[in-house]
Amino acid sequence: MNTNLIDALFVFMLAAFIGFEVIRHVSPLLHTPLMSLTNALDAIAVVGAIVLVGEKKSTFATVLGVIAIVAATSNVVGGFFITDRMLRMFKTSRPTKPQVTKP
Amino acid sequence: MTDFAGSQYLIEIVYLIASALFILSLKWMSSPAMARHGILAGEIGMVLAIGGTLLRHGIVDYKWVIIALVLGSGIGIPLGMVQMTAVPQRTALSHAFGALCVTLVGTAEFYLRSPDVPKFMMSVLSMEVILGGLTFTGSLMAAGKLQEILPQRPITYKGQNLVNLLLFVVAVGSAVYLVVHPGAKIFFPIIVGVSLIFGVLLVIPIGGADMPTVISLLNSYAGLSAAAMGFVLDSKLLIIAGALDGSSGLILSIIMSKAMNRSFTNVLFGAFGQVQASAAAGQEAKPVRSATPEEAAAILLAANKVVIVPGYGMAVAQAQHKVRELYDALTKKGVEVRFAIHPVAGRMPGHMNVLLAEADIPYDRLIEMDEINGDFPQTDVALIIGANDVTNPAARTDQSSPIFGMPILDVDKAHTVMVIKRGMSPGFAGIDNPLYYLDRTLMLFGDAKQFVGAIVRELGGGH
Numbered sequence: 001m002n003t004n005l006i007d008a009l010f011v012f013m014l015a016a017f018i019g020f021e022v023i024r025h026v027s028p029l030l031h032t033p034l035m036s037l038t039n040a041l042d043a044i045a046v047v048g049a050i051v052l053v054g055e056k057k058s059t060f061a062t063v064l065g066v067i068a069i070v071a072a073t074s075n076v077v078g079g080f081f082i083t084d085r086m087l088r089m090f091k092t093s094r095p096t097k098p099q100v101t102k103p
Numbered sequence: 104m105t106d107f108a109g110s111q112y113l114i115e116i117v118y119l120i121a122s123a124l125f126i127l128s129l130k131w132m133s134s135p136a137m138a139r140h141g142i143l144a145g146e147i148g149m150v151l152a153i154g155g156t157l158l159r160h161g162i163v164d165y166k167w168v169i170i171a172l173v174l175g176s177g178i179g180i181p182l183g184m185v186q187m188t189a190v191p192q193r194t195a196l197s198h199a200f201g202a203l204c205v206t207l208v209g210t211a212e213f214y215l216r217s218p219d220v221p222k223f224m225m226s227v228l229s230m231e232v233i234l235g236g237l238t239f240t241g242s243l244m245a246a247g248k249l250q251e252i253l254p255q256r257p258i259t260y261k262g263q264n265l266v267n268l269l270l271f272v273v274a275v276g277s278a279v280y281l282v283v284h285p286g287a288k289i290f291f292p293i294i295v296g297v298s299l300i301f302g303v304l305l306v307i308p309i310g311g312a313d314m315p316t317v318i319s320l321l322n323s324y325a326g327l328s329a330a331a332m333g334f335v336l337d338s339k340l341l342i343i344a345g346a347l348d349g350s351s352g353l354i355l356s357i358i359m360s361k362a363m364n365r366s367f368t369n370v371l372f373g374a375f376g377q378v379q380a381s382a383a384a385g386q387e388a389k390p391v392r393s394a395t396p397e398e399a400a401a402i403l404l405a406a407n408k409v410v411i412v413p414g415y416g417m418a419v420a421q422a423q424h425k426v427r428e429l430y431d432a433l434t435k436k437g438v439e440v441r442f443a444i445h446p447v448a449g450r451m452p453g454h455m456n457v458l459l460a461e462a463d464i465p466y467d468r469l470i471e472m473d474e475i476n477g478d479f480p481q482t483d484v485a486l487i488i489g490a491n492d493v494t495n496p497a498a499r500t501d502q503s504s505p506i507f508g509m510p511i512l513d514v515d516k517a518h519t520v521m522v523i524k525r526g527m528s529p530g531f532a533g534i535d536n537p538l539y540y541l542d543r544t545l546m547l548f549g550d551a552k553q554f555v556g557a558i559v560r561e562l563g564g565g566h
Contacts (some may be wrong), residue, residue: 005223008334015343019350025133028471031453034132039197041125041145042348045329047156048208048336054162061211066171072204073175075197081183084142086457090135093465
C-alpha cells in the first residue's frame with residue numbers, strides 16, 4: 001500500500017504538470033470546448049462506478065453505482081458530442097494561412 | 104485491484120494507452136485545425152478504458168452495468184444537443200453530474216471498507232466526498248442561476264463568510280476524526296451532508312457576471328475529486344484524468360480572475376460578488392447622445408475599420424446571427440470588421456467565441472483583448488453589443504470604482520463609439536459606465552437583435 005501510494009502521488013504530480021503545460025497552450029478561442037472536453041475525459045470516473053456495480057458487493061453499493069454510471073456516462077456522451085459540435089463551427093476565412101496559435 | 108493475475112496486466116496496459124490518448128486529446132486542443140483529432144483521441148481512450156474495465160475478472164454482474172450505460176447515453180445525447188447559448192448551464196450541469204458520480208462511488212466505497220480503512224485511504228476518501236459534494240450542489244446552483252431558474256443576483260446575508268467557514272471546519276474536522284477513528288461511521292454522512300450544504304451556500308452569493316470564474320473553479324474541483332477517487336481505487340488512469348481536469352480548471356480560473364482583477368486567494372475562498380455590494384449608488388441623469396439605425400448604418404459605412412465588442416447581452420438577445428449579417432454586409436462594402444473578445448465576456452471562458460463561431464464568423468476575426476487593445480486608436484468605430492463592465496473606462500481611471508484595476512477593452516480610444524443597449528439602466532454589476540457620456544459615444548437604444556437587424560436593412564438598401 002505504501003509504495004502504491006507514493007507511486008500514485010508521483011503519477012498525480014507528473015500529470016498535473018503535464019496538464020499545466022498542455023493546457024497553457026490552448027488558445028482562449030477554444031476555452032469553452034476545452035472545458036467540455038475535460039469534462040468528458042473526467043467522466044472516466046465511470047470506470048470506478050462500473051467496478052462497483054459489477055462486483056455486486058452490496059445492494060447499497062449497486063444502487064449508488066448505477067446512479068453514478070448514469071451520471072458519468074451522460075457526461076461522456078454529451079461532453080464529446082457537444083465538443084465536436086462546437087469545434088465543427090470554428091472556421092477560418094483564410095484557410096491557406098498558418099493557424100493562429102500561441103507559442 | 105490488488106491481485107495482478109492474468110488479464111489484469113493487459114487491462115493496465117489498456118489504461119496506460121487510454122491515459123496517453125487523454126493527454127494527446129488535450130494537446131491537440133491547442134489548434135483549431137487539430138482540435139477535432141483531439142476529440143477522436145479522447146473517444147478512443149474512453150472506449151478502451153470502459154471496454155478494458157468490463158473485462159476485469161472481478162466483474163460478475165453485467166446486467167445493471169449495461170442498463171446504466173445505456174440510460175446514461177440516452178441522457179447524454181440531448182445534453183450534447185443543447186443550443187450554443189445554453190452551453191454555460193450545460194457545462195455547470197455536467198460538472199454536477201461528474202461530481203455526483205465521484206461522491207456516490209466514494210460513499211459506497213466507505214461503507215464497503217469501513218471500519219478497516221487505512222489512514223491515508225480515509226484522508227483521500229474524505230477529500231473525494233468533500234470536493235465531490237460541494238461541486239455537485241455548487242454546480243447545480245450555478246446551472247440554476249444560468250438557466251434563470253434561480254435569481255441571478257447574489258443572495259447575501261449577514262455573517263455569510265462565517266457560516267461558510269464554520270461549515271467547512273465541521274466537514275474537515277469530521278474527516279480528521281474519521282481518519283483517526285475509522286469506525287465512527289456516523290461522521291461519514293455528516294461529512295457528505297455538510298459538503299452538500301456548503302456547495303449551495305458557496306455559490307448563492309455569486310452574481311451572474313462572476314460565473315466564468317465560478318464555472319472554472321468548479322471544473323477544477325470536479326477534476327481534483329476524481330483524482331482523489333483515483334487514489335482511493337488505486338487507479339492511475341483516474342488520477343491522470345483527474346489531474347488533467349483539475350489543472351485545466353485551475354488555469355482557466357487563474358485567467359478569469361486575472362481578467363477581473365481579483366487575486367487568486369480571493370477567488371479560492373469564494374469571496375465573489377463583493378463588487379456588487381458597493382455599487383449602485385449616486386447616479387444622476389447625465390445627457391447622452393443617441394442615434395437611429397439609419398445614422399448608425401451611415402457611420403459604419405463611412406468607416407474603414409470597425410471593431411465589434413460582444414457581451415452577454417448579445418447572447419441573451421440571441422443576436423449573433425444578425426451580427427454575422429452585419430459583418431457580411433460591412434465586409435462586402437470593404438469595411439474591415441473584427442471582434443474584440445474580453446476573457447470574461449459572457450458566462451463562461453470562451454463563451455463569445457463559441458457563439459460567434461456558431462454564427463459562422465471566421466475565428467481569425469475574433470481577437471483577444473491584449474492583441475486588439477493597441478488598435479483602438481486607429482479604429483473608426485467601436486460597436487458594443489451587450490457588453491458593459493468590460494468596456495468601462497472607470498476601471499482605468501477611477502480608484503473608487505468597484506472594478507478599478509480590471510483590464511478592459513479600450514473602446515473609448517476609438518474615433519466613434521456606438522453602444523447598443525436596452526436603456527440607460529446600469530449593467531448587471533450596477534456600476535455606472537462613463538463611456539456612455541463621452542462626446543464620441545452614440546447610444547443605440549433597443550433590443551440588440553432588432554437594432555442590428557435594422558442596421559443591416561439600412562446597409563442592404565444602400566446598394
